[in-house]
Amino acid sequence: MTPLDPPGRTTRTVPATFLAGPDAPQREPATVRQAGPAGTGTAGGPGPAGAETATDPAGGAADDPAGPGSGPAAPAATAGPAAPGPAGASALRLPEAPLPPGEVDRLVRGQHHDPHALLGAHPVHGGTAIRVLRPFAERVLVETGQGPVELTHQQGGLFTGLLAAPEAPDYRLLVNYPGGEPIRQHDGYRIPPTLGELDLHLISEGRHEQLWRALGSHVRTVDGVSGTAFAVWAPNAVGVRLIGDFNHWDGTGHPMRSLGSSGVWELFVPDLAEGTRYKYEIHTRHGRVQDKADPLARAAQVPPGTASVVTSSSYRWEDGEWMARRARTAHHRAPMSVYELHLASWRPDLTSYRAIAAELPRYLTELNFTHVEFMPVMEHPFGGSWGYQVSGYYAPTSRLGGPDDFRFLVDALHRHGIGVIVDWVPAHFPKDDFALARFDGEPLYEPADPQRAEHPDWGTLEFDYGRTEVRNFLVANAVYWCEEFHVDGLRVDAVASMLYLDYSRDSGAWTPNRFGGRENLDAAAFLQEMNATVYRRCPGVITVAEESTAWDGVTRPTDRGGLGFGLKWNMGWMHDSLVYMGKEPVHRKYHHNEITFSMVYAYSENYILPISHDEVVHGKQALVSKMPGDWWQQRANHRAYLGFMWAHPGKQLLFMGQEFAQGSEWDHEQGPQWWVLDEQWPAREEHLGVRRLVGDLNRHYLATPALWEQDTVPAGFRWLDGGAAEDNLLSFVRYAADGTPLVAVCNFSPVVRHGHRVGLPELPGRDQLWEEVLNTDALVYGGGGIANSRPVKAEPVGWNDQPRSTEVVLPPLATLWLRPA
Numbered sequence: 001m002t003p004l005d006p007p008g009r010t011t012r013t014v015p016a017t018f019l020a021g022p023d024a025p026q027r028e029p030a031t032v033r034q035a036g037p038a039g040t041g042t043a044g045g046p047g048p049a050g051a052e053t054a055t056d057p058a059g060g061a062a063d064d065p066a067g068p069g070s071g072p073a074a075p076a077a078t079a080g081p082a083a084p085g086p087a088g089a090s091a092l093r094l095p096e097a098p099l100p101p102g103e104v105d106r107l108v109r110g111q112h113h114d115p116h117a118l119l120g121a122h123p124v125h126g127g128t129a130i131r132v133l134r135p136f137a138e139r140v141l142v143e144t145g146q147g148p149v150e151l152t153h154q155q156g157g158l159f160t161g162l163l164a165a166p167e168a169p170d171y172r173l174l175v176n177y178p179g180g181e182p183i184r185q186h187d188g189y190r191i192p193p194t195l196g197e198l199d200l201h202l203i204s205e206g207r208h209e210q211l212w213r214a215l216g217s218h219v220r221t222v223d224g225v226s227g228t229a230f231a232v233w234a235p236n237a238v239g240v241r242l243i244g245d246f247n248h249w250d251g252t253g254h255p256m257r258s259l260g261s262s263g264v265w266e267l268f269v270p271d272l273a274e275g276t277r278y279k280y281e282i283h284t285r286h287g288r289v290q291d292k293a294d295p296l297a298r299a300a301q302v303p304p305g306t307a308s309v310v311t312s313s314s315y316r317w318e319d320g321e322w323m324a325r326r327a328r329t330a331h332h333r334a335p336m337s338v339y340e341l342h343l344a345s346w347r348p349d350l351t352s353y354r355a356i357a358a359e360l361p362r363y364l365t366e367l368n369f370t371h372v373e374f375m376p377v378m379e380h381p382f383g384g385s386w387g388y389q390v391s392g393y394y395a396p397t398s399r400l401g402g403p404d405d406f407r408f409l410v411d412a413l414h415r416h417g418i419g420v421i422v423d424w425v426p427a428h429f430p431k432d433d434f435a436l437a438r439f440d441g442e443p444l445y446e447p448a449d450p451q452r453a454e455h456p457d458w459g460t461l462e463f464d465y466g467r468t469e470v471r472n473f474l475v476a477n478a479v480y481w482c483e484e485f486h487v488d489g490l491r492v493d494a495v496a497s498m499l500y501l502d503y504s505r506d507s508g509a510w511t512p513n514r515f516g517g518r519e520n521l522d523a524a525a526f527l528q529e530m531n532a533t534v535y536r537r538c539p540g541v542i543t544v545a546e547e548s549t550a551w552d553g554v555t556r557p558t559d560r561g562g563l564g565f566g567l568k569w570n571m572g573w574m575h576d577s578l579v580y581m582g583k584e585p586v587h588r589k590y591h592h593n594e595i596t597f598s599m600v601y602a603y604s605e606n607y608i609l610p611i612s613h614d615e616v617v618h619g620k621q622a623l624v625s626k627m628p629g630d631w632w633q634q635r636a637n638h639r640a641y642l643g644f645m646w647a648h649p650g651k652q653l654l655f656m657g658q659e660f661a662q663g664s665e666w667d668h669e670q671g672p673q674w675w676v677l678d679e680q681w682p683a684r685e686e687h688l689g690v691r692r693l694v695g696d697l698n699r700h701y702l703a704t705p706a707l708w709e710q711d712t713v714p715a716g717f718r719w720l721d722g723g724a725a726e727d728n729l730l731s732f733v734r735y736a737a738d739g740t741p742l743v744a745v746c747n748f749s750p751v752v753r754h755g756h757r758v759g760l761p762e763l764p765g766r767d768q769l770w771e772e773v774l775n776t777d778a779l780v781y782g783g784g785g786i787a788n789s790r791p792v793k794a795e796p797v798g799w800n801d802q803p804r805s806t807e808v809v810l811p812p813l814a815t816l817w818l819r820p821a
Contacts (some may be wrong), residue, residue: 015126063098081151088477093150094142094161097129101155107133108252110283111239115255118676120189121168128163132176132187135252136324141174143184148174157252186225186270193259193266194229200262203233206468209533211476212394212484215264216296219274220245227270228310230256230278232294233469233682233721234440235263237282241269243291244307251281263469277307279434279651284441293391294446295473299403300379300395304773305436308392315404319414319486326449326488327417331566332606333737335708336651337698339369339659340612342386343377344399345671346656353396353405360409361416367659367691368698371419374775375613377406378425381432382591386613386668388493389460390425391435393477396485403485410486421489421544422481426474426530427498428460439658445470451511455497456504465498466522475530482538490534492565495547495554498523524563542566544608555606556726570607570650573598585728585749585813592725595748598648599621599717606712607650616655616666624690625660633750635661635686636783636813639693639776640746641814646697646746647734654694661690696781700774705736720745720759720800729810731758731800743770743818745810752786753810759800768794768804769821777811786811791821 031669062427099107099118106112106120115133122129131141135157141148142161151159163169168190172181174182195214202208215231222229234240240258241251246269256265265280279291293300297308342642343356350356364372379392387397396406410420429445438444446453446461453461464470483489497503502510502518513521531543545554545563548571556562580594588595616622627637636659657672664673701707710716720731721744728749734742741761747753760770771791778784792806799805812818 006370018538025218034279035431054240061813072668093152095164096152097124097131097160097162098154098156099131099158099160103156104156104158106239107255109133109239110241110251110255110281110289112255113239113258116189116257117450120187121171123166123168124162126162127162127241128165128168129160130163130168130171130187131158131160132173132189133158133248133253133255134173137177139176139177141176141182141583143172143174144169160436169400188225188227188268188270189269191222191225191270194220194265194268195231195259195266200264203264203469203472204262206472208472209476209479209537210483211472212296212298212480213727216294216298216394216466217278217308217310219257219272219310221693224267225268225270227268228272228276229266229268230280230294231264231282232256232296233263234265234280234282235382236285236440236444237265238285239283241281241283242269242278243281244276246272246276246278249279249291251629252554256280257667272310274312275308276310277305278310282440286441286692287501288441290441291434294301294441295436296394297392298394300392302398303379303381303383305521306381306391306432308395309398311403313404313484315407315411317407317411317486320361322414322417323486324538329540330569331540332712333709335370335607335702336419337369337431337646337701338371338373338608338653339364339367339811340373340375340610340649340653341656341665342375342668342671344383344397344711345666345668347674348669350672351400353401353409357409361413361418362720364413364418365416366697368702369418370486370698370702371421373421373424373489373653376423378492381435384668385430387423388425389428389430389458391430391432393473394480407485414486414555417532419488420486421491421542422487423493424478424481424490424494426463426477426526427494428455429463429788430460445473449511451505451509452501456496456509462498464522465520465526471526471529473538474526478530478534478543479537482534483542488540489542489544489566491544491546491569492527493546494526494551495545496551499547499549499551521648527563527565528558532558535564545569547571564676566606567651568605569610569612569653570605571610572601573607573609573648573650574611576617577641577644578626581637581748582626582628588728591726592723592728595644595730596722599719599722602649602717603712603714608653609644609645609648609650610653611658613666615657616658618665620665622662622665623658625663629750631683631686633813635690636750636777637748639690639781640748640813640815642693642697643774643776643817644730644744644746646701646708647732647742647815647817649717649734650709651708659694660687662687674755686782689780693776693781696713696774704742704773705738706734706740706742709737710735720802727753727757729753733761741820742773745808745816745818747810747812747814747816750812755807756810757797757799757805757807758818759798759802759805760794762803763794763820766820770794770806770818771821772808772816774817774818775811775814783814784811787815788816792818 046347100526102807119131130142134140136503140151140159151161153159173185173187176182191737199214218229233559240256241253243249248269252420256267258265282290282292294308299309301307375389377396378390378399379395380387380389381391396403447464455462499520502517543565544567545565546569547554554568555565558564574596580591581589622639624634627634632678632712716735718733730746769791772788775787777786789809794804794806797805
């Protein structure tokens with residue numbers, strides 16, 4: 001029996017330790033047939049929480065659901081013959097404290113909204129009723145300070161007894177299963193709710209910013225009893241039971257209680273420890289029973305398993321210095337060079353977070369990247385989705401280890417001075433039966449309107465951003481990754497698909513908003529709330545939007561009507577510049593506007609320039625393979641393009657494998673083509689040359705404030721010559737805040753240009769000498785080695801609207817950076 005396929009609900013093979021808790025010894029199994037529903041089908045129908053109260057058969061209201069009509073008071077241990085007790089002893093049988101058959105029927109069927117009102121210890125007329133639901137048990141005894149006394153089986157696994165005590169004593173349960181020794185247990189139904197009124201209020205208001213601390217599973221001690229508390233939001237369910245490896249995936253003995261109008265169901269299970277696998281058995285209004293993973297689970301079973309896993313963290317962070325420095329950093333005026341990767345395939349031989357932590361920080365440090373961006377690390381059932389179809393929003397994928405292992409990886413990167421950005425997917429979720437779709441039998445996380453719910457591109461479901469609890473689930477999730485895992489940024493996937501009601505939808509397949517427009521106002525409000533909350537709670541974190549439209553104010557602060565992101569992917573720059581670079585040089589003059597147009601809108605948002613995974617898959621080719629010409633020309637174009645990219649206003653992002661010009665598209669099963677760097681590979685030095693260039697681009701970038709200090713303001717950029725279409729040339733100046741310049745000259749033609757005159761800014765108080773700080777044609781990068789080896793003097797000859805100029809040699813298909821000597 002495995003938790004991948006919980007068994008059917010009629011026949012069970014039940015170990016002798018059934019319901020025994022994780023620490024009980026295992027025994028030989030015994031086959032037991034589950035008892036059918038109690039009664040003869042006359043049970044009262046299920047009602048909402050708090051709506052149904054048991055009454056006395058004679059018509060009087062009862063203090064206890066059994067009612068005073070259940071029978072006269074009796075002494076604690078009288079009626080009933082003596083029965084063999086534990087370890088061969090004997091115990092007196094208590095008089096019954098029965099429940100009406102209808103109540104028992106609802107309880108056993110899993111359709112009772114408040115099982116705690118029936119089970120556990122309750123004061124009744126004549127003493128204290130103790131009721132225990134233990135399906136498949138042969139006997140249940142109550143162990144008090146006076147010794148064990150036996151409960152009477154009523155029906156359906158319900159054992160009851162009446163203690164002649166006005167208050168419930170401290171007691172334990174001794175449970176016998178077929179063929180086993182008695183098992184001592186705490187009674188979880190004596191435990192009060194583990195969620196307080198404030199938690200429930202914040203959940204209902206949609207403002208619980210640490211939702212993961214209230215819902216999900218939590219190992220804790222309550223009233224001196226150690227165990228695990230479970231809580232799940234399922235407002236449309238008529239009953240919820242807990243199932244898992246601890247109860248053989250049969251929830252009959254673990255019904256949860258509904259906490260009023262909050263829609264939250266809760267249960268504390270004594271003696272349940274970390275590592276327990278579990279799900280929620282949801283009973284719907286339509287009579288269906290569905291097993292669901294915990295939406296707030298912080299760990300999950302390794303796929304293809306779909307169970308949630310109880311976890312608790314013992315990790316001790318060692319990145320205090322990094323976190324303090326991050327909180328002081330103004331990202332728009334700081335360097336940011338991002339290496340994007342897919343954790344599971346970056347190095348397929350590294351099969352755990354900790355193994356990756358031993359290699360990745362060193363690699364990024366060698367290449368001088370400031371940040372790494374992980375494609376989604378949240379749990380997902382299908383590896384081929386690359387993590388973009390999330391089933392466990394609060395759980396790092398267990399394919400590579402546990403939550404603390406992922407913390408270790410982030411900590412290791414921080415200790416090497418590298419920030420961590422994770423991709424986050426609040427746009428849609430998969431339809432897998434075990435996950436969020438129709439979670440409690442009704443559309444819950446998704447809109448009720450099927451047109452709004454279906455995502456037409458990916459066969460997934462969109463979130464209902466207008467529902468407060470759903471918005472809270474997502475906002476708290478963004479905070480969770482920043483607070484619990486110390487991530488430094490969230491790159492939000494598919495923002496455009498969230499913002500427009502007609503995204504990828506034909507006419508008539510969408511409903512306008514209340515103003516008659518196409519904008520998804522609920523999604524916009526959600527993104528504003530998410531950004532405002534993250535920036536308020538998590539100093540130094542940055543949010544990044546993958547947004548490909550002209551939506552106004554994506555990176556404008558929320559108090560000025562914007563969405564509030566810190567950065568936006570510049571998809572226009574990426575598309576246009578790659579179109580230009582993909583043309584043969586002889587044709588580029590007809591597409592010159594493609595390489596220059598980005599500066600028309602460069603300061604409309606705060607941009608990051610992405611060459612991401614999306615550009616090197618699905619037939620789009622690897623970056624070097626997009627370039628025209630033979631192998632030498634392809635590499636030269638590749639290097640020249642990277643030099644242009646690093647000099648262009650905006651931060652930059654490069655996907656793994658492109659840093660060494662691998663020739664094939666990315667394959668998530670194979671990973672990057674690391675073998676092209678092996679000594680026996682014929683073109684090894686050519687690939688290593690490109691990687692050296694990327695390392696030097698980052699090194700000079702970090703040392704040159706002109707390239708990042710004024711990324712988001714026009715004062716940081718000036719064209720020298722943006723119109724030399726016939727020659728495939730570009731030249732521009734970048735300025736630091738103190739006015740220090742860097743000049744970039746790009747020659748996107750295969751022609752060496754000797755004596756090319758370029759305008760240069762005046763250098764007040766300086767000797768007007770300029771030096772070549774970077775040349776993508778250098779021999780060390782695999783180029784031809786055509787260079788300006790000595791500093792050049794800026795002559796008082798006006799050029800390109802500059803007071804001075806000089807003549808330089810331009811290598812073919814190359815980018816030069818010049819700085820004051």
